[in-house]
Amino acid sequence: MSAPAPNPLARGPLAGVRVLDLSAYIAGPYGCTLLADQGAEVLKVEPPAGDNLRHYPSTLARESRAFVGVNRSKRGVVLDLKQPADHEVLLRLVRDADVLVHNFRPGVPERLAIAYAQLQPLNDRLIYCAVTGFGETGPLKDKAGYDQVLQTYSGMCDEQGQRGGPPEILYGSVVDYFAASMVASGIASALYEREKSGRGQQVGVSLLRAALTMQSARLVWAEDEPRDVSRDMRSGGLTGLHPTREGYLYLSANTPHFWRALCEKTGLMALHDNPRYDSVRKRAEHRDEIVPQLRAVLATRTAFEWEAEFGETVPCAASRSVADMFDDPQVQAEAMVTTFAHPTIGSYRGFTQPWVYSRTPSPEPFAAPILGQHSDDVRAEVAGGG
Secondary structure, three states: OOOOOOOOOOOOOOOOOEEEEOOOOOHHHHHHHHHHHOOOEEEEEEOOOOOHHHHOOOOOOOOOHHHHHHOOOOEEEEOOOOOHHHHHHHHHHHHHOOEEEEOOOOOHHHHOOOOHHHHHHHOOOOEEEEEEOOOOOOOOOOOOOOHHHHHHHHOHHHHHOOOOOOOOOOOOOHHHHHHHHHHHHHHHHHHHHHHHHOOOEEEEEEHHHHHHHOOOOOOOOOOOOOOOOHHHHOOOOOOEEEEOOOOEEEEOOOOHHHHHHHHHHHOOHHHHHOHHHOOHHHHHHOHHHHHHHHHHHHOOOOHHHHHHHHOOOOOEEEOOOHHHHHHOHHHHHOOOEEEEEEOOOEEEEEEOOOOOOOOOOOOOOOOOOOOOOOHHHHHHHHHHOO
8 A cells, every 4th residue: 555645734743643543432542532633644443333432321312422522533434353354454554554552452452463563564663552451461461441440449549538438439531531641642752763763662551550650649658658658648638629608619728828818818817827827737737727717708708709809819719510611711712612513413512622832733623433434435545555
C-alpha cells in the first residue's frame, strides 16, 4: 500500500500522524482522541459487535453518550480480525500507520497475530501502545482491570472514605481519564524520539500505573514512619466543601495570606489572631473548634453569594452541575464547548480542544463515528493502494 498524499488541510502539532485505535472503553480510546485533538488522523477499528462502550446505558435514543463523548474526531471501520480478509486489511493499514493502540489482555494480541513482535517487521517505525489493567507481567497480568477495580485495589477508595468509615468510589472514571493522558503523552514522546532514531517502540500503560501516578504525593514512606502516613495530605481541616444557606461552597485557605483573607471576609479575625490556629497543622488539630464557627457564618448567605464575596481573595467555588458548564461564562470564553453534527443524534453540544496552540492550532473536531461509518471508504483506500 502506498503512502497517502499529505492532507493540505491538516492542522495541529501532530498533523500527518496516523493512528489505529483498536482499544475499547475509555482509557485507550480517549487517549487516541487526545491525539486527534492534536491533529493526528485516528481510525477507530471495532469488531462487528462494536466497542463495548457503545452498549452502555444512555438516555440518548440510538447512541451511547459515553461512546460519543470519548471518541470524537475519529473515522470508524469495522474489522473482524478473526477473518483472514479483515486481518489482511489491518496489516495493510499497519504498514502506513504511525501508531497502534489496543487494550487487549496479555496473550490476546498474539492469538490475533497483532502483537508488537508480529507487526514490527511490517513497520519498524510503528509506535505500539498496549493499555492493560495491571501491566503485562506479574501475577495479575491476566486479571480484568477497570477504573473502579483499580481505584479500590490501589487505595484510592480507602483514602476517599472518612477515617474509620467504609471506602468510597470516586465517580467520573478518574483513573481511566488519567491513563488516557498517559497514553497520549507516552505516544507523543515516543514519536519525538522516533524523529531522532528513525525507529518505533512499544509503550506500555496500565490502569495500575495511572492510579499510583495519581497518588505520588501519598506514596512517600520514610523508613522510620508508621504505616498510615497518607492522611497528612488532608490539609488544614478547613479545605473542603461547606454548607451555606443554599448550596455548597468549596474553600481552600492554607497559606497565611488566604487564611487572613478568609477570616477578614467572614468577620472571624479572632480566629486569625489566636496563636492556637496560626499554622495549617494547628488548624487541622483544632478543626472541631474552627469549622462550626466558620459554617455558622457561611449559613448566612448562599454559596454563589459567598463566591462573589470572596472573589479572588480566597480560593473557592460554589458547587455546580456538569450541565452548568455548557453555558458557563468562563467555559464559553475559553471555547471549551462546541456544536457537533452526528448522523443519528443530530446536533449536540460537547467538549472540545483540551489544548491551545499559538502557532499550530488544532483541527476542528467532529462527532464520533457510528459503527462502521467509514468501513467502505477505508476498504477502498486499502484496495486502491494494494
